[in-house]
Amino acid sequence: MQGSIVDPTQVELNHHAGGAIANSHEAHPDHRIFGLIVFLVAESMIFLGLFAAYLTFRAVYPEWPPVGTPERELLLPGVNTLILIGSSFVIHNAESAIKQNNVKGLRLWFGVTALMGIIFLAGQLYEYSHLEFGLKTNLYASTFYVLTGFHGLHVLLGVGLILAVLGRSLQQNHYSDEHHFGVEAAEIYWHFVDVVWIVLFILLYLI
Amino acid sequence: MTQTEISTTSAPEAVPAHAPTAQWKWWQYFTFNTDHKVIGIQYLVTSFIFYLIGGALATAIRTELATPAPNLVTPETYNGLLTLHGTVMIFLWIVPAGAGLANFLIPLMIGARDMAFPKLNAVAFWMIPPSGLLLVLSFFLESPQAGWTSYPPLSLMTGKVGEGLWIFSLLISGTSSILGGLNFLTTILRMRVPSMKLNDMPLFCWAMLATSGLILIGTPVLAGALILLAFDLLAGTAFFNPTGGGDPVVYQHMFWFYSHPAVYIMVLPLFGVISEVIPVHARKPIFGYQAIAYSSLAISFLGLIVWAHHMFTSGTPAWLRMFFMITTMIIAVPTGIKIFGWLATLWGGKIALNSPMLFALGFIAVFVIGGISGVMLASVPFDIHVHDTYFVVAHLHYVLFGGSVFGIYAAIYHWFPKITGRMMNEPLGIVHFVLTFVGMNLTFMPMHELGLLGMNRRVALYDPRFTTLNQVATVGAYVLAVSTLPFLFNAVWSWMKGEKASENPWRALTLEWQTSSPPEIENFEVLPVLTTGPYDYGMNHHSESMAETTAAATGSS
Incomplete structure (x- = not known):
């Protein structure tokens, strides 16, 4: 620098x-934040491609959801969505903390965010196990599992990143108000995962 | 004993008094090296090996087609040959060769010491060999047979193991491509020497900026399509399988959303190369710098909204076909601007007809033919008539062989002295050019007629009345196969024993020529300061001031 x-x-x-x-x-x-954002633009193109495919399937399929698909339970995914959106605010506290050189605050908020992410994933697994259709039941079921699963993989990676930063923050002076790329990167990635979920939730559950 | 022998003989060479620059040892070119120049060479050499493999497959295809009956290989093997030929040439030769040129040249051209993310750069390269191995392996394990487009449901019905390997190979090389594009974009936008504004950049960098944008927007969508295809193939879902209620046309849309831009990913870097080679060897400023620079961006924007012209016969509704026909034809405008700029640069120039220039001129000649047949194919009624015939094969080879491969050769002849520090043999280069140019036209020109006569592509068996034209094409393919020999010999021999190259053998003005040949490990002893535009040839005050910069750079060592 x-x-x-x-x-x-x-x-x-x-x-x-x-x-x-x-x-x-x-x-x-330092070009890393710039590079990360460019990467996330590319990453969002995978999701945009999959969303476009989903909307086309929906438009082409004779009946969506197909006859016999049980009414979708909205409570659990709704709560899950609130948890994920909330976690974006929580993780922002961590960045504010490290900007004031408050490593303890960073650890606290990152820990809470990771926990919320894990609750989200657990909620999704719970939902999967109680659904009455499987991956191969029909096109509707396949798109549901693949889209939420692909997003879930991103949440898992995000939790991994957050835990990795948390682990590094245990080292003396690893992050400071000046140097905390890892913290920023994990936060930006987490916001990305969150925004993707909001679109996905609207597409899969609401419309 | 041997050890002492080696140390005594190598000791004097280890500390040569005259060695002005730090260089890598030969074996470091085979390792995980983060120097952009090493990675550039790794890309170029690796992709050239795949070019030879793809060329061998093409020679086998043409040998089979020398007679109307499928008598050399089984039709299944033939399908495998053409699938592998297309995939290898696109994903393991032209795309990575472009990445190799970009890796070597971008930092040198903009006065940077390396790429923005050197480690990521090395990771991106090292994805290419495993991707290539998987692909070659797929040929031997239930070879994929659905062509490089891999349309379902055909791709779900033939060669399951091979198809799976094919998908994973492409996912790996696609990831590599994305990481490369990310690096190029960041490097070009953020790492130029302070005195270089965007409009002072060499046109190759503009072309790579446009290419990187396309890679970053297009490739992920292909990845999405391949993930869904993999689910269909391996998990038994039915996204693209009509028997399970899926829609194969969705795959086609996703595939071409990447694969049409991929044509520009493969040719834009070479447009950039031609824009570099022509002014240097015609000793004239480039005509219409900004027009050529911005037309690259225009091509990459338009390239994103033309994809369905590959699907005029896939039940695409008429109004949509109209839209894609018009956008496709509009692409001829920015492309024409470039060609006009190159021709105007040549006009009245002091043209040196050496090997890089010959390949650049050959590029323009054959690419224009490919461009014209492209506009013909954009027209819906004509496209429906010749869809899936050899006319399409002729068109795409004029664009990808006549365009991309000629461009890559021009680049290699032009930058070989910079890359290796030695000159290539000029007479051999001319032999190579003549053989390539003749072989190329002999192979692909008759295919236009074959297509118009109605010969289908992707078949090992054809009507005997097409025999003569097919045999002409086969002879042409053998000429092309032979044409690589003088090049290979020239490259290997010149690299080892060629005449030493000076810093700037072509008296060029771009920054890569203002450092040693080959450039030292961090490119420049002192970062250069721009005193002249990249193409200010024939302007005396400019060449003097450039000489000053060079003198200052070498003087301080």
Whole structure:
């Protein structure tokens, strides 16, 4: 960050090859958040593709949901949705905490977020086990399982990221008000997973 | 004993007094290396190996088609050959070769010391070999037979194991492509030397910016389609299987949403290459810099809204066909702008007819033919008439072979001195060009007529009245196969024993030529400061000031 390429004198000091190699990490400004956001744009395209496929199946299929599909229970997924949306606010507290160098606050809020994520996943598994249709029952069932399952995989990865950051925060001075890319990255990813779920919830349960 | 021998002989070489730059050892090119130049070479060499494999498959296909009866291989094997040929050439040759050029060139061209995410870059490359191995393996285990498009329900009915491997291979190479695109985009937008504004960038970087956008938007949708296809194939769902209530047309939409832009992913980098090669070897400023730069962006935007022109016969409603016909025809406009710009650059230039320039000129000549047949195919009535015939095969090979492969060769001849520090042999290069140009037209020109006469593609058996034209094409394919030999020999021999290249053998103005050949490990001893545009040839004050920069850079070492 200090030795950015904007500063030509800094680079000139390191112009011999050995120094330049050692210097390579410090010489660039940090592009990781930018890169993460670009990656999430690409990731959202998978979901957009799947959503478009879902809407087309729905439009083409003679009756949606097919005859004989039991009335969908909305209470559990509704509560689950509230938990996931709530967790986006919770995780934001963690970033505010670390910006004030409050590592304990970071651990607390990340811990709570991870817990909410796990409750969401458990709720989804509970819902799966009580549904009266399976993956192969019909097109409606297949799209339901694959879309929610693919999103669930992202939640699982998000929980993993949050726990990894939590683990690292146990090391002395790993994160500070200046350096907390991991915290920011996990938070941005978590918001992404949350937004995808809101769209998915509307598509699968509400309309 | 041997150890001491080695150390005594290698000791004087280890600390040569005249070695001006830090370089990698030869074996470090075979490791997980994060230097963008090493990764670029890894991409180029690996993809060229797959090009040879894909070429061998093509030669087998043409040999089978030398006679009307399917007598060389079984029809099933023939299906496998054509499936593998298409997939290997697209996903393991042209796409990664473009990534290789981008890796080597982008940081050098914009004055950066590496890509934005070097480790991610290496990870992206190392996904290519396993992806390729899976694909080659699929041929031997119940080869996939549904062509590179892998349309269900056909792809669900033939060669289950091979089809599964095919899907996973593509998911891996697609991920690699996305990670590459992410890196290129970030590097181009965020890591230029401070004196380089977007409009000072070499046109290759503009082309890669447009390509990266397409990769990032298109490839994930293909991944989505492949995931659903994998469920159909392996878990027994019926997303695309009409017998279970699914809709195969949805697959086609998702597939072409990526695979039409993929055509531009494969050709835009080479448009960029041609925009670099022509001004250097014609010694003239590029004509219409901004028009060429922005037309890349226009192509990538339009490229995202034309996909259903591949599906005019898939029950697409008339109003939708009209929309896609018009957008497809509009793409000819930004493409035409580029071609006009290149021709205007050549006009009145001091043209050096060396191998890179010959391939660039060949590119323009054959790509225009592919472009024209593309506009013909965009027209719905004509497309319905020639759909699934050899006319389509002719068109796509004029675009992908005449376009992309000629462009890659132009790039290799042009940047070989920078990449290896040695010059390529010029007479061999000309032999290679003549053989490629003749072989290419001999192979694919007759296919236009075959298609118009009604010969279907993807069949091992055909009506005997098509025999003569098919035999011409087969001879052409053998010429193409032979044409790779002078190139291979030239590349390997020149790399080891070729004449040493100076920093800037072509007297070019872009930044990659303002450092040593091959460039040292972190590219520049001192980061360059722009004093001239990338194509200001023939402007005296500019070339003097560029000389100053070069002198300053070498003087400080």
